[in-house]
Amino acid sequence: MDHLNKTTTVKLRKKLIGSPCPVWFRENPLKIVRAEGQYMYDEENNKYLDCINNVCHVGHSHPDVTKAVSSQLGLLNTNTRFLHDGMLHMAKRLTDSLPGKLSVCFFCNSGSEANDLALRLARKYTGNKDVLILDDAYHGHTDLLIDISPHKYKKPCMEGKKDWVHVTDTPDIYRGEYAGDQNAGEKYALMLKNTIDKATQDGRKISAFILEAMQSCGGQQIYPAGYMKHCFKYVRDAGALCIVDEVQTGFGRVGSKMWAFQLQGDDIEPDIISFGKPMGNGFPVAAVVTTPEIATKFGEGGHEYFNTYGGNPVAAAAALAVWDILEKENLREHATVVGEYLLNEMKKLQSKHEILGHVRGVGLFQGYELVRDRETKEPATEEATEAITRCREKFNILLSTEGPHNNVLKFKPPMCFSKDDAKYLVKCLSEVLSEIERNSKEQNGK
Numbered sequence: 001m002d003h004l005n006k007t008t009t010v011k012l013r014k015k016l017i018g019s020p021c022p023v024w025f026r027e028n029p030l031k032i033v034r035a036e037g038q039y040m041y042d043e044e045n046n047k048y049l050d051c052i053n054n055v056c057h058v059g060h061s062h063p064d065v066t067k068a069v070s071s072q073l074g075l076l077n078t079n080t081r082f083l084h085d086g087m088l089h090m091a092k093r094l095t096d097s098l099p100g101k102l103s104v105c106f107f108c109n110s111g112s113e114a115n116d117l118a119l120r121l122a123r124k125y126t127g128n129k130d131v132l133i134l135d136d137a138y139h140g141h142t143d144l145l146i147d148i149s150p151h152k153y154k155k156p157c158m159e160g161k162k163d164w165v166h167v168t169d170t171p172d173i174y175r176g177e178y179a180g181d182q183n184a185g186e187k188y189a190l191m192l193k194n195t196i197d198k199a200t201q202d203g204r205k206i207s208a209f210i211l212e213a214m215q216s217c218g219g220q221q222i223y224p225a226g227y228m229k230h231c232f233k234y235v236r237d238a239g240a241l242c243i244v245d246e247v248q249t250g251f252g253r254v255g256s257k258m259w260a261f262q263l264q265g266d267d268i269e270p271d272i273i274s275f276g277k278p279m280g281n282g283f284p285v286a287a288v289v290t291t292p293e294i295a296t297k298f299g300e301g302g303h304e305y306f307n308t309y310g311g312n313p314v315a316a317a318a319a320l321a322v323w324d325i326l327e328k329e330n331l332r333e334h335a336t337v338v339g340e341y342l343l344n345e346m347k348k349l350q351s352k353h354e355i356l357g358h359v360r361g362v363g364l365f366q367g368y369e370l371v372r373d374r375e376t377k378e379p380a381t382e383e384a385t386e387a388i389t390r391c392r393e394k395f396n397i398l399l400s401t402e403g404p405h406n407n408v409l410k411f412k413p414p415m416c417f418s419k420d421d422a423k424y425l426v427k428c429l430s431e432v433l434s435e436i437e438r439n440s441k442e443q444n445g446k
Contacts, residue, residue: 006031006043024400025392035060038414038421040398048396049421054412057251057278058325065281068321069314077314080107081306086316093323094289097258100269104295106288107311111247111276112140114286115210117305118272119144121290122208122241125297130164130199132192132209132235136218136404137170139210139245148210151217151404166199166206168192170215171223174358174369175377178224185223189230196238208272209235210243213250213260219403220367220410222360228264241294247276247286248365252326253415255336255363263362283318284309331415339363342411342422349426353433355380355440366411368429369403372440379405383436390435395428 004012009031013023023029031043037059040048050060058065072086080087091105108114123129131148133139138151146152147162154160161167169176171188178184192209199206209231215221232242249260261268271294276286298305309315326332343361346368350356357371357380370380370387384407391397402410409429413421 003033003043024398025389030392030398037061038417046396048392048398049424050398051411051413051417051425052398052400053414054248054253055277056282056414057253058281058322058329058331059414059416060282062281062321062325064325065283065318065321068317069283072314072317075313077312079306079308080311084313084316086313086320087311090287090311090316090319093320094275094287098273098289099266101291101293102269102273102289104290104292105311106290106295106305106307107315108286108288108307109284109309109315110140110286111245111274112142112145113307113310114247114274114276114288115139115243115245116142116144117288118243118245118274118290119148119208119210121272121288121294121298122243124300124303125294126205126207126240128205128207128240130166130204130206132166132168132195132199132206132240134170134211134215134218135167137210137212137215138217139212140247164204166195166204168195170218170221171227172219172221173224173360183226185226186230188224189227189234192231193234196234200238206235206238206240208241208243210245212245212248214248214254214263214362214365216248216365216410216412217402219369219405219408220361220365222362223264225264228261228268232268232270241271243272243274244270245274247274248412250275251278251322252332252335253278253363253365253412255332255334255339258332260362260365279322280315280318281322283315285311285315285319287311326415329416335363335415338417338419338422339366341419342366342426345422345426346429349430349433352430353437355383355433355437361411364411364413364415364417367402368409368411370407370409379403379407381405381407383407383440384409386436387429387432390432391428394432395424397425397428 032040033043034041040050095103133148138149139145168191178187244261254260272290279285346359350359355370358369370384372378372380384401388399400410402408
């Protein structure tokens, strides 16, 4: 393959790739030609610290994943209408890590496919159509998933909320109605109950409540204690199913648990769980796990689910390699140690910088919310964009922004992100925030 210079690459991308397909740093996009571990390299061999790529979960270009995929690709890759043990080993690993009756797997290629299938399972099992969601949620890019993703459908170019979608407030521990309340989890869950009651009174029939295990595009939201427990009770009382989306958060990212929903308690048992992104370290593979009863109901009437590439032998090899690496390199423990260190250092930074309104996170899933005023919590949207731009241009650190106001610095790096990397990030962020605050004071002084 011929290597193009960056100018030609930009020109051809504009010509050949659909304009709705975004790139980071649109004014001066990065051209990445290789990556290793937690580092990415551009066409001039400049090295960047990757703080946002949760897809390459165990590190870019991990040799064990590369070997597993290339070996299997040289031996066999075919669809799942043939028997193959890789899919079964993958299913066994998943189901052994989950509670209760979650013991039946469906494999697909992406988180979007997984969430789409999860909703189909819930609708078939309950016979109902309507869906409960959290505000600012994002679950994928199919038509069905955009319809249940306020992060997408609230944009002016979209069609807005459908009548079969019912939205409850995100249990935001910083900006929400019950921020700082010791019983926030229970009170936010009561808001969901009120949403259910209103929908029922209006004659609507609910199939499922779907929520991310921790909300990512919504601003790196960590739910208050007890939230899922109370929500799941209200949902099941209404005859609906509980779906947890682990696409962004799973496979040990939170450190102490394999799955982020488990942070809400050992007694939490969803009816359906979706997995994706990090599962194959960049190789397309995703899954849905549910109960035997729900899976059997889905197949009634001769209905089949066939996904040409879902769970193929190469995808299984990639996923099994990721699981082996997580265990061999103790990456969950690593996420706990490095994550706690970084979170504590960022909280120290918060005491030095007024613009850093809130620091939150678990393991290597964290968010740093920028505000113009600590009292009013006015979002510092422009400043957040400036911060990630300066981090990239001055320090070769890659961060992005998220949240309904695009004022949250998102941190979801490869799991091999080190303590030294964390120290460097804190040092550079402190300098960047100091510059932004200094410039703001000068502008206000004028």
